[in-house]
Amino acid sequence: MLLTLALGVWPTSQALAQAPIDAEAARLLVTLRQAHPGTQFTEAARTDIPGVYEVWMQGNVAYVAATTPRYFLFGRLFDTQDMRDLTAPRIAQRAGDVPVAPEDAAPPIAFDRLPLADAITVRRGNGQRQVAVFSDPGCGYCRQLEAELATLDDVTIHTFLVPFQGEARPVAIWCAADRTQAWQQWMLHGDARAQRPSAGCDHPVARNLALARALRVQGTPTLFWADGSRTDGYVDRSELQARLVRASTGPVAGSTTTERRP
Incomplete structure (x- = not known):
């Protein structure tokens, strides 16, 4: 349902800023905070789509129907009439009203400096090809990606659990x-x-969240390749194979691709 809503008209940031205090938004925040005590919900803003709210979890945003707050829509909204990315300006506004050029939004990383001890690592075959994945157990596209990753051979997969949809399940895992x-x-x-x-073990979930923010991970899944490039969103097996081959050729000056993400 929410995917179809994304094709509608989204309000400007000025309209949101001028909106009156919304009792329904306040109730939605209370509901979300009770349902996900490990997540810091900071704001719910009404949109022009009746009953649908823009919900902020510090630097992360989701779109939630007030009547069914069980479901979150993560990712970018696109206005097909005006051909505009509607999410990017809101993220930029939260970063201090400084526009971010697409080529600067996701610089290459030093893959060998990732804190791999904080990841779940799976090695298959010779494990020579490597990929790091920021994934949330509550993310639908992350589950689809995991099924694709399970088909790969001669690969090492480092999965960083992030609590964008709550801390309880990442910690339990x-x-x-x-x-x-x-x-x-x-x-x-x-x-x-x-x-x-209820094990209460020492876990890296908070560190993973801080790392995700430092790397400008704004949704899941996000994949980082051995050459320092990244892919935002779900990709299928053929694309995974292609990116693994490409990454094995060496570091790149800068490379970012965007695919599907909830």
């Missing part, structure tokens, strides 16, 4: 007796039996 098994069972089969929701 990390604290499992076998976190790799807990992650794969959940993402591939929706099976939570291996998770330990």
Whole structure:
């Protein structure tokens, strides 16, 4: 439902700034904070689409129907009539009203400096090809991506769990007796039996969130390749294979691709 709503007209930031205090938005914030105590919801702003709100979790944004706050739409909204990215200006505004050029939005990273001890690492075959994935267990496209990653050979996959949709499940997965098994069972089969929701172990979820912000990860899944380039959003097996081959040729000056993301 929310995907079709994204094709509608989105209000300007000025209109949002001038909007009166909204009781429904306040109620929505209370509901979300109660449902996801590990996530810091900072604002809910009414849109021109009845009942749909722009919800901010510090630097991350989602679009939520007030009547069904169980469902979040992550990613960028695009006005097909005016051919404009409607999400980018709001993100730029939150960053201090400084426009960010597309080529500067996601500079290459030093892959070998990633704190891989904070990731769930899976090695298949010779493991020579590497990719790091920022993923949220509540993210639908992340589950689709995980199914594609499971088909790859001769690859090492480092998965950083991020709590964009709440901290409880990422922590329960990390604290499992076998976190790799807990992650794969959940993402591939929706099976939570291996998770330990009350284990209370030392976990890197907060560090992963800070790392994601430092790397300008604004949604999941986001993939970082061994050459320092990145892909924002879901990609299928053929694209994964192509990017792994491309990344093996060496570092790049700058490369960013955008695909589907919830």
